[in-house]
Amino acid sequence: PETGVLPADILRELSGLLDKAMDQRGEIVxxxxxxxxxxxxxAQLETAVLNxxxxxxxxxxxxxxxxxxxxxxxx
Numbered sequence: 001p002e003t004g005v006l007p008a009d010i011l012r013e014l015s016g017l018l019d020k021a022m023d024q025r026g027e028i029v030x031x032x033x034x035x036x037x038x039x040x041x042x043a044q045l046e047t048a049v050l051n052x053x054x055x056x057x058x059x060x061x062x063x064x065x066x067x068x069x070x071x072x073x074x075x
Contacts, residue, residue, distance in 0.1 A: 004037030008070045010045050018053050018068075025057055026064040035072035 011030055018028045038045075049068070056066045 004039045005042045005045055006035070006037055007045065008032040008034055010042060011049065011068055011070055014046060014049060017050065021050060021053050022057050022066070025062060026060050026066060028053065029065055029067045031067055031069040033071045035070055 011032060015028065015030060022028055053066055053068075060066070
């Protein structure tokens with residue numbers, strides 16, 4: 001596995017695909033702040049984000065907004 005990925009970079013790279021996934025039913029808003037790398041594989045994070053957007057789109061109905069935020073947090 002990779003040593004880590006930068007979530008904000010992944011979201012930026014996916015933005016076009018996420019817009020298409022919304023299928024003109026709403027808009028994607030990216031609220032990104034650079035944060036440290038997270039220990040995961042890029043493909044797994046991409047799949048998780050895409051699934052969340054598709055589920056959100058289906059829950060929105062005819063139109064709405066999905067906001068994806070990326071902020072550093074200490075847990």
